[in-house]
Amino acid sequence: MLKSVKTGLGLACVLAVMAGCSSTDTEDTAQEVAQPTPPPVVEEAPAAETAVPLDNVVYFDFDQSLLKPSTRELLIQHADRMRGNTSGTVRLEGHADELGTREYNLALGERRANAVRDFLVLQGVDPSTLEVISYGEERPAQTGSSESSRAMNRRVVIN
Amino acid sequence: MIKKLATLLPVLVALVAASLSLGARAQLVVDITSGIDDPTPIAVSPFSWSGTGVLPEDISDIVAADLRRSGLFAPVPKEDMLSFPKSADEVSFRDWRVLGTEYVVTGRIEPQAAGYLLTFDLVNIFGQNKMFTKQVSGGSRQLRDIAHRAADEIFEAITGIRGAFSTQMIYVQQNTRGGQPSYALMQADIDGARAREVRRFSAPVMSPMWSPDGQEVAYVSFETGRPAIFRENLRTGARQQLTNFKGLNSSPTWSPDGSKLAMVLSKDGNPEIYVLDLSSGKFTRMTRHFSIDTEPNWMPDGKSLVFTSDRGGKPQIYQLTLATGQVDRLTFDGDYNARPRVSPDGKTLVMVHRNRGVFTIATMDINTGRMRVLTETRLDESPSIAPNGAMLMYATKRGDKGILAAVSLDAGVKYSLPSQSGDVREPAWSPYFD
Numbered sequence: 001m002l003k004s005v006k007t008g009l010g011l012a013c014v015l016a017v018m019a020g021c022s023s024t025d026t027e028d029t030a031q032e033v034a035q036p037t038p039p040p041v042v043e044e045a046p047a048a049e050t051a052v053p054l055d056n057v058v059y060f061d062f063d064q065s066l067l068k069p070s071t072r073e074l075l076i077q078h079a080d081r082m083r084g085n086t087s088g089t090v091r092l093e094g095h096a097d098e099l100g101t102r103e104y105n106l107a108l109g110e111r112r113a114n115a116v117r118d119f120l121v122l123q124g125v126d127p128s129t130l131e132v133i134s135y136g137e138e139r140p141a142q143t144g145s146s147e148s149s150r151a152m153n154r155r156v157v158i159n
Numbered sequence: 160m161i162k163k164l165a166t167l168l169p170v171l172v173a174l175v176a177a178s179l180s181l182g183a184r185a186q187l188v189v190d191i192t193s194g195i196d197d198p199t200p201i202a203v204s205p206f207s208w209s210g211t212g213v214l215p216e217d218i219s220d221i222v223a224a225d226l227r228r229s230g231l232f233a234p235v236p237k238e239d240m241l242s243f244p245k246s247a248d249e250v251s252f253r254d255w256r257v258l259g260t261e262y263v264v265t266g267r268i269e270p271q272a273a274g275y276l277l278t279f280d281l282v283n284i285f286g287q288n289k290m291f292t293k294q295v296s297g298g299s300r301q302l303r304d305i306a307h308r309a310a311d312e313i314f315e316a317i318t319g320i321r322g323a324f325s326t327q328m329i330y331v332q333q334n335t336r337g338g339q340p341s342y343a344l345m346q347a348d349i350d351g352a353r354a355r356e357v358r359r360f361s362a363p364v365m366s367p368m369w370s371p372d373g374q375e376v377a378y379v380s381f382e383t384g385r386p387a388i389f390r391e392n393l394r395t396g397a398r399q400q401l402t403n404f405k406g407l408n409s410s411p412t413w414s415p416d417g418s419k420l421a422m423v424l425s426k427d428g429n430p431e432i433y434v435l436d437l438s439s440g441k442f443t444r445m446t447r448h449f450s451i452d453t454e455p456n457w458m459p460d461g462k463s464l465v466f467t468s469d470r471g472g473k474p475q476i477y478q479l480t481l482a483t484g485q486v487d488r489l490t491f492d493g494d495y496n497a498r499p500r501v502s503p504d505g506k507t508l509v510m511v512h513r514n515r516g517v518f519t520i521a522t523m524d525i526n527t528g529r530m531r532v533l534t535e536t537r538l539d540e541s542p543s544i545a546p547n548g549a550m551l552m553y554a555t556k557r558g559d560k561g562i563l564a565a566v567s568l569d570a571g572v573k574y575s576l577p578s579q580s581g582d583v584r585e586p587a588w589s590p591y592f593d
Contacts, residue, residue: 099518101498101511101540102365102585103410103423104467104474106386107430107451110407114429133385134407138363144559145538 054078056158057141058116059151062099065111067119075116078158079123091159092116094134095141097150106136116156187351187563187576187583194230195571199317201226201262202235202255206277207245210270214302218268218277221306221350222313225324228350229314229549230572235260247280247289255284262290264313274298277305281313290316303352323545324349327589328552329357329367329376330563334581344378346393349545349552349588351563351576357393367587370413376587377401377411377420388422401435410454414461421445421455421464432466432479445479446486454498455479459505465489467497476510490523492530498541502548507568509533509542509551520553522568533570543588544568552586 056078058071067075082090094113096105113132121127142149203223208214223234241254244265255263266279274297281290293312297305304325311322326349333342342364347354358364362381369376370390377390383400386408391398402408406425413420420435424442432445432455446452450470457464463480470477474497476490490496495513502509505525512521512532520534520542536555544551550572552565557575561582564575576583 098538100474100495101454101467103454104451104497106365106407106409107423107425107453110425110430111451132406135363135381136365138365138381145556 054081057155058158060112060154060156062097062150062154063108064154065108065115067115072119075119076123079120079125082120082125082129083123085129089129089131091157092130092132093157093159094132094136095139095153095155095157096137097153098137098140098145099150100137102136102138106134106138109134109136112154113156116158187347187354187578189224189228189350190575190577191228191230192564192573192575193571194227194233198231198233199262200235200258200260201232201264201313201317202240202258202260203264204240204243204245204266205237206266206268206279208268210268210275214268216302216306218302218306218309219264219266221303222264222266222310225307225310225322225350226314228574229324230567230574231314231318247282247292250282250284252284252287260284262313262317264309266309271296274301275305277309279309279312281316303348307348307350320549321547321591323547323549323588323591326546326591327373328543328563328586329369329589330554330583330586331364331367332578332581332583333561344376345583358391358396358398365585366410367585368412369587369589371415371417371590373590373592377413379409379411388420390420406430407453412456414457415459416461421457423453423455432464434481445481445484456500458501459503465499465501465508467499476508489525489528490530491528492523496521500542500544500551502544502568503546504548507548509544509568511540511542520551520566531570533566533568534564534573536564539564541585543586545588546591552588554584554586 054077055074058074092113094109096108110132113134117130117132120130140153142152203219206219226232227234235258242251244250245267246265250263261284263282263284264279266277269276276294276296278294280292283290295305295308307324310324314322327346328349329344329346331342332345333340342360344357344364344367345354346357360380360382364378364380367376367378374394375390375392377388379386380389387400388402388408388411389398389400404424404426407423407430409423411420411422418437420437422433422435423430424433429449430451430453432452434443434445448470450468452466452468454467455464463478465476465478467474468477473494475488476496476499478487478489493512493514497511499508499510508523508525510521512519514532518538518540519532520539521530521532523530538556540554542551542553550565550567552563554561555564557577561584562575562577563583563586566573
């Protein structure tokens with residue numbers, strides 16, 4: 001879980017540990033708060049690589065699973081980090097907003113997560129390290145029926 | 160046919176309903192939005208009780224509430240009644256005619272060894288005749304069952320449509336405490352009373368579907384970290400995980416004979432309809448298309464499935480003939496038609512239909528293709544049809560809160576069932592239990 005972020009965090013912690021790093025991550029987005037903070041795992045990442053955690057949520061337009069150009073840039077950065085990574089799997093969690101039927105949205109969430117997976121694989125990431133799961137509209141990041149809430153819910157979370 | 164039975168002979172209606180746990184407070188309260196323009200005036204005279212003490216439920220009130228909720232009847236308020244007849248003999252035709260009352264129900268409740276016996280009469284005021292005298296008995300915790308069964312008999316005698324007041328529903332309830340959601344499958348009488356938790360979950364649960372015999376429920380739970388399909392016996396709580404495939408395990412729906420379960424699996428790469436034979440455990444893939452195929456529902460003859468597919472670019476409803484694999488598109492109005500349910504006579508589809516950007520419940524006559532929007536609330540979804548085909552229950556929003564609502568298939572009657580705690584959604588209307 002939180003593989004790519006974890007690597008970054010791990011590095012950040014390694015760098016900060018000498019200065020007394022707490023493992024608290026205040027930059028978690030809402031849906032990650034529920035999960036225990038992963039213990040920092042030190043991996044042999046290239047020292048030159050940036051230690052800044054990458055944003056791990058990508059967003060989609062209504063009823064769409066096409067990747068936006070800004071999303072592609074972010075996913076290329078993720079792919080760069082994932083390629084060096086040979087242990088464990090990354091979960092790609094697809095989500096939908098509340099509009100439309102629940103079962104169709106479950107399929108739509110999967111389609112979005114698949115779009116992210118296919119793009120990462122195209123960038124050279126080993127498909128066997130990627131697991132796709134869809135929650136449809138069952139786990140919104142934000143409740144409420146405003147368009148801004150809905151936009152935050154049409155997402156794939158890279159864990 | 161009931162009218163033919165309208166003799167003086169009492170008919171014993173045996174109650175086979177499960178003994179249900181009392182104690183759980185009603186969590187959904189009926190709120191009638193609209194009925195037909197000219198509902199039939201009927202008086203349910205307070206029933207007599209020959210036992211000791213006070214009955215824990217007011218049976219005549221429950222009968223009147225059932226009839227009112229159908230939208231077809233306007234029960235006369237007790238304070239407007241000139242007399243409280245306890246039997247057909249005590250009914251003064253003249254008095255009731257003055258009030259404009261068309262039917263009067265009288266009844267007598269007696270204690271029995273292990274419960275109660277209700278004897279009730281239906282009197283036609285304008286026809287000046289007794290239509291029937293019947294009896295319903297039940298256990299000590301079945302007073303509400305007795306009332307609903309009596310309402311079923313009265314409804315059918317007058318309208319010719321089998322009553323569905325004795326049916327139940329299963330729905331999903333979500334409570335959020337301290338930012339942590341918890342989920343439960345709930346089972347309740349169709350009037351919202353006697354709600355009980357079937358099972359509680361810490362991860363989402365969705366798509367509950369009754370088995371045709373009313374004994375089991377199939378649903379999708381995320382408790383394993385992935386969506387998986389379960390079946391659960393409602394009486395014993397015994398359950399079985401049926402699927403654990405990679406990808407979607409979604410939309411379980413029992414065949415009319417209960418021997419198979421249609422479902423959606425994406426283990427082949429994208430969502431396809433499968434049929435699981437429950438005795439052999441064999442899965443058969445039914446669709447082959449790169450689009451989303453989901454939300455299957457059986458036609459009553461068990462020979463074909465209707466389902467949602469976006470193979471035409473947008474979600475529309477299709478019919479799959481199982482013997483040949485042939486797929487025919489059924490809906491053409493609008494750019495979003497999904498989650499079909501077929502009426503018990505196989506003639507009508509109900510679905511979620513987007514109309515000018517608003518998600519509503521619509522019906523479609525399968526023969527003519529004529530579509531009709533039934534609801535005008537917001538974010539309407541998950542329609543589920545009563546076994547008599549007269550009404551459907553669906554989920555909608557009031558404010559940001561999920562509530563259940565019902566509408567007749569001719570759109571004339573509407574009521575809602577707001578929850579007193581939490582968000583409720585995905586109602587599944589039970590079959591008849593006998």
